Amino acid sequence: xxxxxxxxxxxxxxxxxxxxxxxxxxxxxxxxxxxxxxxxxxxxxxxxxxxxxxxxxxxxxxxxxxxxxxxxxxxxxxxxxxxxxxxxxxxxxxxxxxxxxxxxxxxxxxxxxxxxxxxxxxxxxxxxxxxxxxxxxxxxxxxxxxxxxxxxxxxxxxxxxxxxxxxxxxxxxxxxxxxxxxxxxxxxxxxxxxxxxxxxxxxxxxxxxxxxxxxxxxxxxxxxxxxxxxxxxxxxxxxxxxxxxxxxxxxxxxxxxxxxxxxxxxxxxxxxxxxxxxxxxxxxxxxxxxxxxxxxxxxxxxxxxxxxxxxxxxxxxxxxxxxxxxxxxxxxxxxxxxxxxxxxxxxxxxxxxxxxxxxxxxxxxxxxxxxxxxxxxxxxxxxxxxxxxxxxxxxxxxxxxxxxxxxxxxxxxxxxxxxxxxxxxxxxxxxxxxxxxxxxxxxxxxxxxxxxxxxxxxxxxxxxxxxxxxxxxxxxxxxxxxxxxxxxxxxxxxxxxxxxxxxxxxxxxxxxxxxxxxxxxxxxxxxxxxxxxxxxxxxxxxxxxxxxxxxxxxxxxxxxxxxxxxxxxxxxxxxxxxxxxxxxxxxxxxxxxxxxxxxxxxxxxxxxxxxxxxxxxxxxxxxxxxxxxxxxxxxxxxxxxxxxxxxxxxxxxxxxxxxxxxxxxxxxxxxxxxxxxxxxxxxxxxxxxxxxxxxxxxxxxxxxxxxxxxxxxxxxxxxxxxxxxxxxxxxxxxxxxxxxxxxxxxxxxxxxxxxxxxxxxxxxxxxxxxxxxxxxxxxxxxxxxxxxxx
Numbered sequence: 001x002x003x004x005x006x007x008x009x010x011x012x013x014x015x016x017x018x019x020x021x022x023x024x025x026x027x028x029x030x031x032x033x034x035x036x037x038x039x040x041x042x043x044x045x046x047x048x049x050x051x052x053x054x055x056x057x058x059x060x061x062x063x064x065x066x067x068x069x070x071x072x073x074x075x076x077x078x079x080x081x082x083x084x085x086x087x088x089x090x091x092x093x094x095x096x097x098x099x100x101x102x103x104x105x106x107x108x109x110x111x112x113x114x115x116x117x118x119x120x121x122x123x124x125x126x127x128x129x130x131x132x133x134x135x136x137x138x139x140x141x142x143x144x145x146x147x148x149x150x151x152x153x154x155x156x157x158x159x160x161x162x163x164x165x166x167x168x169x170x171x172x173x174x175x176x177x178x179x180x181x182x183x184x185x186x187x188x189x190x191x192x193x194x195x196x197x198x199x200x201x202x203x204x205x206x207x208x209x210x211x212x213x214x215x216x217x218x219x220x221x222x223x224x225x226x227x228x229x230x231x232x233x234x235x236x237x238x239x240x241x242x243x244x245x246x247x248x249x250x251x252x253x254x255x256x257x258x259x260x261x262x263x264x265x266x267x268x269x270x271x272x273x274x275x276x277x278x279x280x281x282x283x284x285x286x287x288x289x290x291x292x293x294x295x296x297x298x299x300x301x302x303x304x305x306x307x308x309x310x311x312x313x314x315x316x317x318x319x320x321x322x323x324x325x326x327x328x329x330x331x332x333x334x335x336x337x338x339x340x341x342x343x344x345x346x347x348x349x350x351x352x353x354x355x356x357x358x359x360x361x362x363x364x365x366x367x368x369x370x371x372x373x374x375x376x377x378x379x380x381x382x383x384x385x386x387x388x389x390x391x392x393x394x395x396x397x398x399x400x401x402x403x404x405x406x407x408x409x410x411x412x413x414x415x416x417x418x419x420x421x422x423x424x425x426x427x428x429x430x431x432x433x434x435x436x437x438x439x440x441x442x443x444x445x446x447x448x449x450x451x452x453x454x455x456x457x458x459x460x461x462x463x464x465x466x467x468x469x470x471x472x473x474x475x476x477x478x479x480x481x482x483x484x485x486x487x488x489x490x491x492x493x494x495x496x497x498x499x500x501x502x503x504x505x506x507x508x509x510x511x512x513x514x515x516x517x518x519x520x521x522x523x524x525x526x527x528x529x530x531x532x533x534x535x536x537x538x539x540x541x542x543x544x545x546x547x548x549x550x551x552x553x554x555x556x557x558x559x560x561x562x563x564x565x566x567x568x569x570x571x572x573x574x575x576x577x578x579x580x581x582x583x584x585x586x587x588x589x590x591x592x593x594x595x596x597x598x599x600x601x602x603x604x605x606x607x608x609x610x611x612x613x614x615x616x617x618x619x620x621x622x623x624x625x626x627x628x629x630x631x632x633x634x635x636x637x638x639x640x641x642x643x644x645x646x647x648x649x650x651x652x653x654x655x656x657x658x659x660x661x662x663x664x665x666x667x668x669x670x671x672x673x674x675x676x677x678x679x680x681x682x683x684x685x686x687x688x689x690x691x692x693x694x695x696x697x698x699x700x701x702x703x704x705x706x707x708x709x710x711x712x713x714x715x716x717x718x719x720x721x722x723x724x725x726x727x728x729x730x731x732x733x734x735x736x737x738x739x740x741x742x743x744x745x746x747x748x749x750x751x752x753x754x755x756x757x758x759x760x761x762x763x764x765x766x767x768x769x770x771x772x773x774x775x776x777x778x779x780x781x782x783x784x785x786x787x788x789x790x
Contacts, residue, residue: 087134089142096139097336098329098372100132104139107320111140111152111281114318115248119278122271122315125285127322130373133285134254136322140283141252153249155179159259165266172251172275173197179249189241192234199234200274235277243278251275252283257290261298264291268315284316325371333372334361337379344383345390353488357396364400364465368407368458381406385503392512393499394488397469401491401500408462410452415491416501418448423494424472438478445473487551495544510537515548522567523560535567542575542585546592553595561596562604565625566611566618568593573617573676593621594628598639606649613657616676622654623683651687658684659695666695670705673713681714681736689735696736707737707745711765712758723760724768743769 088094090101107125114121127133144152155175162168177193180186242249256264271282295301295308338357342348349357369375382402389398405412415422436444445466446459454462467474470492471485485492489512491500498506505511510533518534521527538545553559568589575585583591600608609626613619630647632638640647658680665677684692699705714736715729733742746766752759 087132087138089135089138091142096135098132098135098333100136101139103323104136104143107136107140107283108143110318110320111144111250111283114281115279118317119243120276120280121317122282122284123318123320124316125283125320125322126288127285128371129257129287129290130371130377131322131325132372133322137252137254137283137285141250144250151248153179153181153247155249155251157251157253159253159256159263159267163263165270168266169200169270169274170197172270173200176249176251176280180245180247186245186247189238189245189247192238192241196231196234196238199231239278242280246279248279248281250281250283254285256284257286257288257294259294261294264294265298265300268311272315288312327366330366330369330375331361333375334365334369337375341379341383345386347390347395349395352483353394353396357399360396360400360465360468364461364468365403367461368403378403378406388504389499392489392505393496394485394490397485397488397490397492398500400465400469404462404465408452408454408458411449411454411462411466414448414452419494419497422466422470422473423492423497424470424475425494438476441476445477486547487554495547508541510534510541510545510548519552519560522563523558525563535571538568539571539574543583543588546588550592550595553592553599559596559599561599562608565593565596565608569612569618569621570615571617572621573615577675590621590624590628593625597625597629602644602646605646606653609650610653610657613654616661616680619654619657619661620676620679620683623658623680623687626650626654627683627686655684655688655691658687662695666699667704670699670710670713673710678714682732685732685735693736700737707741708749708758708762711737711742711745712761715761723764724771725764727768730768 086094088096090096090104107123111123114123125133125136141154141156144154155178157172157175159168162171173193173196177190177197180190180193253267256267259267267284271284275282292305292308292312295311296303296305301308301311365378369378378399382399385402386393386395386398401412401415404415419425442463445463449459449462450456463477467477467479469485469490471480472492474480486495489496489499491497498509514530514533517528518530521531522534534545549559549564572586572589575589577584577586597605597608609622612625613622626647629639630642642648642651662677662680662684665673681692681696684695696705696710700707700710711733715725715733730739733739742765746762746769749762751762751766
């Protein structure tokens, strides 16, 4: 997948990128999304980076490089040590996964060549942090130690353990002495190495290292006073002994770039001056850029980088530059780490998810994951933090967010501060952004990224990554995204954002597994704790639960439609009419109920509507659902016709229920009508205006209701001085009460001089009727009262 997108060929990667060690364990995998078609049937469309530009290509059929689809259900499970950063030696227990063994073999051969041409030498293994230098050293040492017949002795020295030159010198000669074989043939060389170490190091530094009693050492030093006691004589003796035994010793020192300037100079002094002995060779490793920076801070170099380079050239005779971590190697490692992660979590990616990750890798991650350690660190962090979120979030989004958290922590921290703007849930910020051009907005975001610590060269890449996660940001920048984030449980949705930043499902959120179980319980007719939790969340977080049910409906999942509709109807009256969100809880329920109802079979619809209408609040929702089904929309014809058999039966059932629920209200004064009563009257009028009119007319005629109190309760209260009644509201009212009767009411009624609801309504009605007659007074641009809230 990634190899194809990165522009690599189908040629075998050989040992350059070795296969992961596989642990075969037949275990069913959880499909992360809908079943994907076989890779051979896929069209791979990808963004491929070429010379810094992004171009679109399309490949038909299965690429030869895309040989292992990332779907654990079709592959053996892969295990990987994400949290182990120890170097490997290429053995069966610690296999080489990156093809470094070939380079280690090259280093071993180079050691032999150097030995043939020089009595001593310093070789340097050079590569950036995390590129695998320590592993190459381990592989070199393993090859030398396992060689038959044995031809090298190996000494490992860790300069970090010693704080001064004397201690480090004593340690060096102790390690060389220990590395030599223990036989009699080597005894002279071992003793002369010890003597040389003693001569150049204070006694207190060498006693424990060389393993002898200090009193004997003092005695030996006293004996030398009478003879040749110079350090040069001891070095000469050691050199002759080492030359005679003709057994090369390789001293390995790793991570020199992590020393302080003074410590680094001590090591180099030791290697080039004190430790320059026949058959003693040094293999050191470091990140050159870091080491030059360290040298530059020393008094010897004085901050001049060219002098630091010249000094390093005097120390190192042979450079072993670790091969570059190629794009194809990186993409292969990413693929294998991803496969291991999916196997560990028992997940799989759909074809669309594979393509999304491939594009994200090529466009945003490839230039940042430049070492094996960087790749391993990313997937290790994902494995550590995904945990119970597996199946609760979009895996590709989580990978990208984890990249931000580990590589750009400043950006990750500001996601929460700009949550509303990024997810499009903040109206004020959205309105403000509309006044700015995309280029201006892009600069605003670049400034934020700079403040968050993003390097200048990474600004556009990180901004593009954020735009891929957050469609609201993409829209601000003049782009677009094809898939709404809520459909994949992405971080760009306000419903799922918090899951990505709290490393779990928040307490005020409903886990996907709980939702799935609750829906199954409702469908089986055996509600349990999960179903109770669903209805509790439905009441307290209506819009989000409604959106999540709608997502499952759009995805074609099986839903207990009948039970959902009846349950929503029972709770409809308890839901708030107003909300801080664009859609009120009630309106959100109306929308999802209408969508659910249309999935029912025709022979189920009448019974479901009748059951929904069994309660007064449910009758309101049932009337709204039925009315929507028989009214054409702005984009197409009606779902059903009034002459349809089921519509006729449903019409009768719902009207019967409405009249039953209004019976008590019809016997009380109009001023005691509740909001639910007036809502039911409006729903009745919408379904069958003639019968609703007769029912209202009967109560006005027999004196049970007075017209003014009835209108005061039925019509929305004017919201501002000089308000009028909306023309659509008056037109709807005409179905229930004659316009002439309303005009007569206004003419004969003296308007109270107060702010009562009836006084405000009379003023609004009078202005509206006068305006219709062409005799309007007062401002001509009066605000109007809005239509009645559903």
